[in-house]
Amino acid sequence: MTAVLSPGHAPARSARPGDAGSAALPVAFxxxxxxxxxxxSAHTVLRDVxxxxxxxxxxxxxxxxxxxxxxxxxxxxxxxxxxAGSVTIGETPVAGIDSRCxxxxxxxxxxxxxxxxxxxxxxxxxxxxxREGKAKVARLLELVGLAKFAKHRPREVSGGMAQRASLAxxxxxxxxxxxxDEPFGALDALTRIKMQDLLLDVHRAEPTTVLLxxxxxxxxxxxxxxxIVLGKEPGREGDGATIIRTVEVPGPRPRDRGSAELARMxxxxxxSLGVDGH
Amino acid sequence: xxxxxxxxxxxxxxxxxxxxxxxALLATGWARLLLGLLLPAALVLAWQLSTAxxxxxxxxxxxxxxxxxxxxxxxxxxxxxxxxAISTQRVLLGFxxxxxxxxxxxxxxxxxxxxxxxxxxxxxALRAVPSLAxxxxxxxxxxxxxxxxxxxxxxxxxxxxxxxVSLALRHVDKNLVEAGRAFGLKGLxxxxxxxxxxxxxxxxxxxxxxxxxxxxxxxxxxLIASSMGLGFLLTDSQxxxxxxxxxxxxxxxxVIGKITDAVLGIAEKWAVKRxx
Numbered sequence: 171m172t173a174v175l176s177p178g179h180a181p182a183r184s185a186r187p188g189d190a191g192s193a194a195l196p197v198a199f200x201x202x203x204x205x206x207x208x209x210x211s212a213h214t215v216l217r218d219v220x221x222x223x224x225x226x227x228x229x230x231x232x233x234x235x236x237x238x239x240x241x242x243x244x245x246x247x248x249x250x251x252x253x254a255g256s257v258t259i260g261e262t263p264v265a266g267i268d269s270r271c272x273x274x275x276x277x278x279x280x281x282x283x284x285x286x287x288x289x290x291x292x293x294x295x296x297x298x299x300x301r302e303g304k305a306k307v308a309r310l311l312e313l314v315g316l317a318k319f320a321k322h323r324p325r326e327v328s329g330g331m332a333q334r335a336s337l338a339x340x341x342x343x344x345x346x347x348x349x350x351d352e353p354f355g356a357l358d359a360l361t362r363i364k365m366q367d368l369l370l371d372v373h374r375a376e377p378t379t380v381l382l383x384x385x386x387x388x389x390x391x392x393x394x395x396x397x398i399v400l401g402k403e404p405g406r407e408g409d410g411a412t413i414i415r416t417v418e419v420p421g422p423r424p425r426d427r428g429s430a431e432l433a434r435m436x437x438x439x440x441x442s443l444g445v446d447g448h
Numbered sequence: 449x450x451x452x453x454x455x456x457x458x459x460x461x462x463x464x465x466x467x468x469x470x471x472a473l474l475a476t477g478w479a480r481l482l483l484g485l486l487l488p489a490a491l492v493l494a495w496q497l498s499t500a501x502x503x504x505x506x507x508x509x510x511x512x513x514x515x516x517x518x519x520x521x522x523x524x525x526x527x528x529x530x531x532x533a534i535s536t537q538r539v540l541l542g543f544x545x546x547x548x549x550x551x552x553x554x555x556x557x558x559x560x561x562x563x564x565x566x567x568x569x570x571x572x573a574l575r576a577v578p579s580l581a582x583x584x585x586x587x588x589x590x591x592x593x594x595x596x597x598x599x600x601x602x603x604x605x606x607x608x609x610x611x612x613v614s615l616a617l618r619h620v621d622k623n624l625v626e627a628g629r630a631f632g633l634k635g636l637x638x639x640x641x642x643x644x645x646x647x648x649x650x651x652x653x654x655x656x657x658x659x660x661x662x663x664x665x666x667x668x669x670x671l672i673a674s675s676m677g678l679g680f681l682l683t684d685s686q687x688x689x690x691x692x693x694x695x696x697x698x699x700x701x702x703v704i705g706k707i708t709d710a711v712l713g714i715a716e717k718w719a720v721k722r723x724x
Binding site: 249271272273275277279281292293296339 | 642
């Protein structure tokens with residue numbers, strides 16, 4: 171892997187010849203609202219989400235479970251349609267499955283009858299030639315450290331490896347917007363840290379816009395340029411969640427996990443999430 | 449930079465330690481085959497002993513040797529091969545058509561809510577019709593020929609495949625389907641990339657049920673109107689009081705049915721390994 175990504179330095183984009191690499195695009199949420207069910211059983215999950223994600227930034231979306239983090243992500247991918255408002259990527263609004271996005275889900279969601287290699291190839295954009303696709307998959311396998319396991323089936327590798335393959339599948343799409351739905355949530359602590367480092371490497375090499383849903387405050391502080399916290403506004407608990415806080419995270423990445431400033435932000439964010447930050 | 453490769457891949461351990469000698473013996477193909485033949489051999493022995501002791505009259509239960517002689521006799525006259533061949537042909541044709549239709553309709557009903565609402569009640573009602581009830585109607589419509597028999601077997605083979613495929617498609621892992629959609633797969637491409645491979649194992653269990661059903665319906669078809677086939681051999685022997693041939697037909701149905709099922713079972717094993 172070190173051949174692909176030298177540690178600490180950001181390899182220029184030209185370091186990957188033949189990689190078209192869609193330019194990162196901004197994402198704008200306007201008056202987004204999502205209600206599930208109808209009539210008496212209707213319940214609003216998200217309301218009045220207005221936000222602009224800058225092109226190429228890493229945005230972490232924090233919030234307690236059930237607050238609509240995933241719904242926001244799914245609306246961006248076009249997997250879900252908001253009841254009101256819109257999501258705009260670049261200049262065009264999202265309508266249906268959006269090919270400019272790529273998703274890595276909380277579970278790897280790999281096809282069990284395909285090899286890792288074939289699974290990653292599913293992410294390739296339409297119209298990729300076979301030769302180009304093959305080269306790209308090989309490069310991604312190398313990038314996520316799975317070159318030796320290209321021909322393995324998902325059930326023959328560990329959870330962390332499957333999750334890396336899932337990330338590679340998303341990257342194969344050359345996404346303008348990379349959507350990560352708690353992709354490291356189910357991993358053990360050590361693997362999680364490795365995956366976070368990997369994500370930073372990838373982002374350095376290809377600075378796409380990243381929306382990262384997480385419930386892990388430390389992860390958000392490590393990875394994000396900005397953090398939004400979703401939650402219910404005091405006095406409007408009956409309504410859906412909305413953005414109750416936006417935080418700029420200072421300092422270049424990788425950040426010192428022991429920094430005092432981050433520790434302060436950590437307890438303040440935990441407080442926003444309704445946990446005693448002490 | 450990252451020591452990602454050091455994580456050991458999790459492989460399903462092959463549980464064939466030498467300590468478990470009994471399970472090792474049971475795992476080998478030949479041992480299984482031989483052990484599986486133990487009970488039939490014991491039955492034949494009991495049959496031989498009981499007839500030799502005169503417990504039954506020859507009309508009630510002829511000794512195994514007589515059944516064997518009946519087989520040799522029919523074989524020499526060329527009738528046995530003809531009976532077996534025509535029955536097998538009917539089963540295979542009916543099974544192939546029925547399974548293909550079951551697959552098509554099962555896919556339709558399993559994937560489309562509209563098709564489910566429109567078709568499922570009718571198909572469910574048709575399934576409730578007992579096999580023999582179709583026979584007079586089919587004979588009236590198609591005369592006593594191959595068509596009516598193959599059609600009856602087709603009906604028998606259709607339902608198990610239809611039911612298993614439509615149910616399995618409805619229960620394909622929603623997460624996998626969503627992941628497929630997220631990466632731009634839809635329609636036929638989504639069906640062939642995600643949904644069909646996911647149901648391959650259930651399709652095979654449906655096919656095995658359908659094949660067993662096809663043999664059941666074969667006898668129903670041949671018992672009533674035929675001049676050839678194992679079902680015909682059964683009725684003909686009954687009318688002539690040839691219990692030896694009657695038993696022969698039953699043994700042949702059991703053996704051939706088991707062989708075709710075993711062949712399909714091998715295909716199933718391969719498919720489950722490949723797709724599951």
